[in-house]
Amino acid sequence: MKSKAILIMAAMTALSLSAFAADGAEVYKSKCASCHGADGAGPMAKKLGSRDLNSADFQKSSDADITTITKNGKGKMPAYAGKLSDDEIGAVVKFVRTLKK
Ligand code: HEC
Structure with missing residues (x-):
């Protein structure tokens, strides 16, 4: 009886873990914000030739463009493929959209 309960709990844990989609905000914060800044207007990326990610332009x-650049990199922008x-790339692209001023 006890082992059955453990099995059920393990199954539920596995289910809830797979339900966690990649967190775009978390990916951005850990991988992108160092250059692009928390708000998309990081001075580092700007100095290296990027537009502000929160700019209308x-x-x-x-x-598709944002996904390609994130995957393949460009100039000083590292490739993340x-x-x-x-x-994670899909989630971070969605997050970059939310930076719009
Ligand atoms: C080492 C610093 C650095 C990191 C880290 C970095 N980038 Fe970049 N990024 C750049 C630079 C520099 C450019 C400009 C590339 C060019 O046009 O020559 C750029 C360009 C871009 C562009 C295109 C901007 C434009 O003007 O069209 C996007 C989109 C982008 N980065 C997204 C991301 C995402 C998403 C991440 C995290 C997964 C990330 N970057 C991490 C430096 C960085």
Whole structure:
């Protein structure tokens, strides 16, 4: 009886873990904010040639463009393909959208 209860609990834990989608805000904070800043207007990325990610001009970029740059990098921007999962990249692209001023 006891082992059955443990099994059920293990199954429930596994289910609730898989229900956690990648957290875009968390990915951004840990991987991107050092250059792009918490608000998207980080002085480091700007110095290296990036537009502010919260600027209206940048926000005209399509999700596909943002995904490609995040995956493949560009100039001094590091590539994240292989470092982040597609789920995480999708989530961080969504988060970048929320930075819009
Ligand atoms: C080492 C600093 C650095 C880190 C860390 C970094 N970036 Fe960048 N990023 C840059 C630079 C520099 C550019 C400008 C590249 C160019 O155009 O030459 C850039 C450009 C971009 C662009 C395109 C901006 C434009 O002007 O069109 C996007 C989108 C972007 N980064 C997203 C991200 C995301 C998402 C992350 C985290 C997963 C991230 N970056 C992490 C430095 C960084």
